[in-house]
Amino acid sequence: MAKERKVPALIDNPMSFCAGCGHGIVIRLVAECIEELNQQDNIIFPIGVGCSSLLGGGMVADRLHCPHGRAASVATGMKRVTPDTTIITYQGDGDAYNIGISESLNAAYRNENITVITINNTNFGMTGGQMSWTSLPDQKTTTSPKGRDSGATGLPFRFPEMVAGQFDVAYAARGTVTSPKNVNKLKKYIKNGLEAQINGEGYSIIEVLSPCPTNWGLNPVKAMEQIEEQLIPYYPLGVFKNRKEKQDA
Ligand SMILES: Cc1ncc(C[n+]2csc(CCOP(=O)(O)OP(=O)(O)O)c2C)c(N)n1
Ligand code: SF4
Ligand SMILES: [Mg+2]
Numbered sequence: 126m127a128k129e130r131k132v133p134a135l136i137d138n139p140m141s142f143c144a145g146c147g148h149g150i151v152i153r154l155v156a157e158c159i160e161e162l163n164q165q166d167n168i169i170f171p172i173g174v175g176c177s178s179l180l181g182g183g184m185v186a187d188r189l190h191c192p193h194g195r196a197a198s199v200a201t202g203m204k205r206v207t208p209d210t211t212i213i214t215y216q217g218d219g220d221a222y223n224i225g226i227s228e229s230l231n232a233a234y235r236n237e238n239i240t241v242i243t244i245n246n247t248n249f250g251m252t253g254g255q256m257s258w259t260s261l262p263d264q265k266t267t268t269s270p271k272g273r274d275s276g277a278t279g280l281p282f283r284f285p286e287m288v289a290g291q292f293d294v295a296y297a298a299r300g301t302v303t304s305p306k307n308v309n310k311l312k313k314y315i316k317n318g319l320e321a322q323i324n325g326e327g328y329s330i331i332e333v334l335s336p337c338p339t340n341w342g343l344n345p346v347k348a349m350e351q352i353e354e355q356l357i358p359y360y361p362l363g364v365f366k367n368r369k370e371k372q373d374a
Contacts, residue, residue, distance in 0.1 A: 133160050140183035142176065145345025147335025148244055150302045151311070152180055155213065155242065158316045159186075162323065164211045171199040171212065173220030175251045177244060180215050194225025197232035200239040211322060213240045218259045219249040222284055226258075233288040236295065236327035240318045243284070243330065246337035247356065254340030258282055261359055266340075281359065285332050289366035295326035297366040301334040301357070303349045314364065326368055334360055 133156035140149040159165055170188035172180050173196050181188050191199045196214040204212045214221075221229050221243045232239060248266050249255040256266040256273055259281045263272035275281075289297035296318050300311030311333060318329030334356045336348035343351060 133157050135184050137185040138183050143339045145338040147302045154312045168211045171196040171214050173216030175217035175220050177215050177217045197228040201237045204239050215242050218245040219257045222258045233292050233328050236293050238327050240322045241330040243332045244335045245332050246335045250337045286365050294328040295321040295368045296329035298364040299332045303352050
């Protein structure tokens with residue numbers, strides 16, 4: 126018989142995301158990790174603008190709704206004045222990568238001791254499915270109705286790989302929510318990222334490939350298939366940087 130998964134005490138309400146959305150799964154995993162690391166009374170979430178801002182609808186935790194894209198800077202300030210508090214940004218791809226790319230890069234560059242969780246659903250979900258930096262080549266969105274023209278708009282970019290390759294960050298990984306196996310792996314990544322912060326190793330980022338069935342025009346099952354078939358080939362899953370492993374080696 127499958128082992129029952131206990132609902133974390135931090136999850137105090139049914140969440141208000143669309144049916145089949147990935148946000149709720151990730152928030153649940155984050156809550157599980159926080160409790161397993163005994164941080165439930167020691168967290169603040171600087172959260173982004175977008176569907177990520179609905180985190181507070183399901184989770185009871187201190188949080189600050191930051192100006193669009195600025196969560197990494199707000200997190201930096203919070204961590205520097207309260208270094209023993211665990212600071213977790215919760216953002217979307219549009220928030221962290223489009224409008225907030227400067228803040229996101231600067232925090233990673235300085236190896237700020239924060240954990241960044243970015244939900245990459247390849248569009249601006251909350252505002253109706255506009256193209257984002259992570260939209261795939263030829264992806265149809267409300268602002269690229271004929272498909273994303275990468276010649277005119279650039280290629281989708283891979284933030285975790287970029288900071289893992291260029292900056293002295295502690296931890297960078299990408300996971301997804303398409304199967305129980307992937308959900309369990311993602312939980313491990315989130316926990317590793319939080320542990321890096323708690324141990325004072327520095328900046329950790331976990332990007333999540335997450336379905337947005339509403340704006341993708343797909344039912345929840347097809348949206349999961351789309352991640353497997355189209356997103357993962359462009360956005361590989363795995364750990365790109367784990368400074369601790371290097372130090373232990
Ligand atoms: C300064 C500012 N510009 C634009 C908006 C409109 N806006 C709200 S959410 C959003 C995009 C959010 O996309 P993403 O971060 O990918 O989150 P998702 O909803 O997809 O999870 C935008 C552009 C805003 N609220 N404030
Ligand atoms: S619009 Fe997309 S990201 Fe937002 S709640 Fe609905 S499915 Fe989730
Ligand atoms: Mg998005």
